[in-house]
Structure formats: C-alpha cells, structure tokens
Amino acid sequence: LSKYEGILDKIAPTLYKFSQYAKYFRSNHISVNNFLNFYADISGYYSSNKISYALIEKNKVINYDGLPYIVYLTISLSELNGFVFDQNYGLNGFITTMVINNFSFEDKKLIIRRAPLYLSIPAKDLFVRVVGQDMYETLRANTR
C-alpha cells in the first residue's frame, strides 16, 4: 500500500461506523424526538470557544456534474469550534464532539424548545439523557 492508501485503510472502518449510527438514528428520528421530548432550536451549527475538535455528518450530493445524483453520507473530523446540532441524525455530532473534546463544553447552555416554551439546559444534561448516568460517568473516568 502507498501511504495514502494506508491512511484510508486505517481510518475508513472507524469513520464508517459513525456513518452507520447516523443512518440508524436518521431512520429513527421520530423516536429520537419522542425520546428527547423537545425540539432543539439550534437547527444548525453550534459554536463555542470551548470546542476544539468536531465530528460532523451530513448527507451531500457530491457528483453534481451529471445524472443520476447520488447522495453520500459524509464524515468530517477536524479542528473546529463547533458542531452541527441535528436531531435528525440522533445527536451523533453532539455526542461524539462532547467525548472527543473531553467534555470541555458540558456546562455550556443549549437552547431547546418544548412548545410553547424555550428552555436553556446544560449540554451535560442532554448528554446524560441520551447515554445515561452510568455511561456518562464511565466516559468521564476513561477519557484522557
């Protein structure tokens, strides 16, 4: 393998796993919304200077120079001060970005909407709701 092939060979299987979770949660987005019992009003990019890295998943038409168009699930892992907050992907970006930043923004507030109210909740509260208290504590103890 050439060097670039070696890199792709190494990172693709892991990144592919993230894409599979994104597909799963996207196909279960109604259940995700029912589970959360709110709708995030941050329909887009959430930024914070406490974030250094982000994993972002999105569907994208890539081969736009001809038909048929094919939509690919794209994964980016990069140095960014934010992530895409998207319930339709099951909060994958939020969960992953929280962990890879070693919970640096867990005290930052997120704005959510539980009609007719707008609420402000710490990111940690949302994280614990989706993964559970035990997993949260395990991750906090093992993330270096």
Added chain:
Amino acid sequence: MLVGSPNEKVVPKADGADFAIELPSFYVLVTIHGSLYDIYNKNGNDHLRANIDMWNKTYGSKFLRELNELDQLYDKLYDRLQLSLIALDTWKIRLEYFKETGKILP
C-alpha cells in the same frame, strides 16, 4: 505542484463507494475498508476519475497534505473516538428500549 513521487500517485481502485470522508478541499469517496473510488473537489466539478493524470498533477499534493493532517488528528483522538462509538451504541440501546417500552432507562 506534482505529488512527491510516482509511488504517491493517487489512483482509484474501488468499484463503488459506501460513504465519503470530507477534507477541507475534497470529498473522498471510499469503501468501508478504505478502498478509494473517487475524489471530488469541493470547489468545482473536478474529480479524480475524470482525468487521473491531470488531477494528480493539479491537486495530488494538496490532497495528500490534507489527508495526512486528518491522519494525525485521527491518531491524536483515536481513544476518544472509540469511546464515542461506545457512547453511540449505548444511546442506540436506550432508544431501542424506549421504542419497545415507552420508558427511559436511568
């Protein structure tokens, strides 16, 4: 700028792609196991399969540089990425439980 050596020439080998890895300037279409299908430039419609030699000559070194930067970031965050996958799996289990019972595990 040409790529560093003939050995580093970027050549597509896969028959299709399962997903895409996004780099600052490119979308890299790959299989689950990392076999390369194509690379699309974000700005414009140039892509590797359209003209492999021209693409390598024009964009090869930039692609290799950006992929190398991703590789370094991946290595740096590897342990946390694995923990993230565990967190996502737990979230999936909790969601399945909620779908079956209507209850949320603590």
